[in-house]
Amino acid sequence: MTQHDRRIDKTQKALKSALIKLMEEKDMRQITVTEIVKEADVNRGTFYKHYEVKDDLLEATIHEVIESLIQAYRHPYLNKETFTMKDLSASKIKLFEHVAANADFYRVIMLHPSVLPGFQNRLCEVLKKLSIQDLMFIHNMGTIDVDLQASYQSHALFGMIFEWVKGGFKYTPEHMAQQLLEILSNQPFSSGYQTILNK
Amino acid sequence: MTQHDRRIDKTQKALKSALIKLMEEKDMRQITVTEIVKEADVNRGTFYKHYEVKDDLLEATIHEVIESLIQAYRHPYLNKETFTMKDLSASKIKLFEHVAANADFYRVIMLHPSVLPGFQNRLCEVLKKLSIQDLMFIHNMGTIDVDLQASYQSHALFGMIFEWVKGGFKYTPEHMAQQLLEILSNQPFSSGYQTILNK
DNA sequence: TTATAATTGTTGATTTAACAACATTTCAGT
DNA sequence: ACTGAAATGTTGTTAAATCAACAATTATAA
Numbered sequence: 001m002t003q004h005d006r007r008i009d010k011t012q013k014a015l016k017s018a019l020i021k022l023m024e025e026k027d028m029r030q031i032t033v034t035e036i037v038k039e040a041d042v043n044r045g046t047f048y049k050h051y052e053v054k055d056d057l058l059e060a061t062i063h064e065v066i067e068s069l070i071q072a073y074r075h076p077y078l079n080k081e082t083f084t085m086k087d088l089s090a091s092k093i094k095l096f097e098h099v100a101a102n103a104d105f106y107r108v109i110m111l112h113p114s115v116l117p118g119f120q121n122r123l124c125e126v127l128k129k130l131s132i133q134d135l136m137f138i139h140n141m142g143t144i145d146v147d148l149q150a151s152y153q154s155h156a157l158f159g160m161i162f163e164w165v166k167g168g169f170k171y172t173p174e175h176m177a178q179q180l181l182e183i184l185s186n187q188p189f190s191s192g193y194q195t196i197l198n199k
Numbered sequence: 200m201t202q203h204d205r206r207i208d209k210t211q212k213a214l215k216s217a218l219i220k221l222m223e224e225k226d227m228r229q230i231t232v233t234e235i236v237k238e239a240d241v242n243r244g245t246f247y248k249h250y251e252v253k254d255d256l257l258e259a260t261i262h263e264v265i266e267s268l269i270q271a272y273r274h275p276y277l278n279k280e281t282f283t284m285k286d287l288s289a290s291k292i293k294l295f296e297h298v299a300a301n302a303d304f305y306r307v308i309m310l311h312p313s314v315l316p317g318f319q320n321r322l323c324e325v326l327k328k329l330s331i332q333d334l335m336f337i338h339n340m341g342t343i344d345v346d347l348q349a350s351y352q353s354h355a356l357f358g359m360i361f362e363w364v365k366g367g368f369k370y371t372p373e374h375m376a377q378q379l380l381e382i383l384s385n386q387p388f389s390s391g392y393q394t395i396l397n398k
Numbered sequence: 399t400t401a402t403a404a405t406t407g408t409t410g411a412t413t414t415a416a417c418a419a420c421a422t423t424t425c426a427g428t
Numbered sequence: 429a430c431t432g433a434a435a436t437g438t439t440g441t442t443a444a445a446t447c448a449a450c451a452a453t454t455a456t457a458a
Contacts (some may be wrong), residue, residue, distance in 0.1 A: 005446060006240055007414055041205055042417050206444055242446050
């Protein structure tokens, strides 16, 4: 079992936040380790105890956000074999709460995509995998290509997040989740999905 | 000379913030050391390295805020023998900035005064001393009792801060300072003060 | 009242972070 | 191309914070 020393979490968190903050101003290549530790209010030597190079910190930062996203999304499904409308709603709320909790990060991703080229697609990949798991629950017996549908849904979800971040988080996570569910149920020709959800 | 180890500042800051946060919920007597260190995410043993009892932390917290207030107020006067309208304005801006920077603390003071009985008066005392120093600059040769005038001004200033905090900091520090100066110059019968300021 | 739980101080061993100093590398401006 | 400055890695020492465990005190409830 891993010893949990809070000092480790604190410094790593400080370094990650510092990196995100600096990414709002400048490109990754222009950010120096010295700048990061200054922003994080941490000794430079401490940085090298945790990470060998700058990109290690970046990767750790991204990894943490993505893991948090997955956990948030899956949380309502924990230890469940069937899932109801409520679980679906709770999952979306958790998702938007996650985005709000990592607002600084998502602001960088959405408003300065060139800082982390390709990350938007990486994010959609994650959302797609989560969507696929949702679709598995629904036992779609039709002729719909799961990948196509999942890609459709994940990018749509990304779009909602994008709009939310761009607009400065003007709505609550609950409101965003509700909007999403209403959009889903108002799709033209939507029938099978609806019948499953309404019960 | 004191060694400046950031860890000391960090933990003390964490403990102070935790205390302020807890004071928004409950009375000082109901707050335990265990609660504080949990909120501050600090080991309990660490608390006792810095403070012997709860009230030491409280006193340190208050002391820091008051010192910060005094420094903010005096900052524009540093190394000056005369002072102009600009310095006066800058001083008030700094003051309101200080309040905004310590918003959590002032929210407790203003909205839950019973948590720290008598502190509002203590705050006014500080403001009064600062006011007296201002009045010294002006060489008031008249028959005005300096203590009376300073008390008048300091409580008035307190009132503005009170209104600002209570309203949820809806205005900027600059706007608050400007309002104060306009109120000052619009006092009925104000003449001497005005002629000094306008130049 | 008594029992149970929670909080309090205190301790010692261990780990992490701070600091300062260093040689090296990279960068920017002349 | 040259030079001073900035950034990078690395090191050893020191000091702070963690953790766990403890007895003692204080609340809380049965």
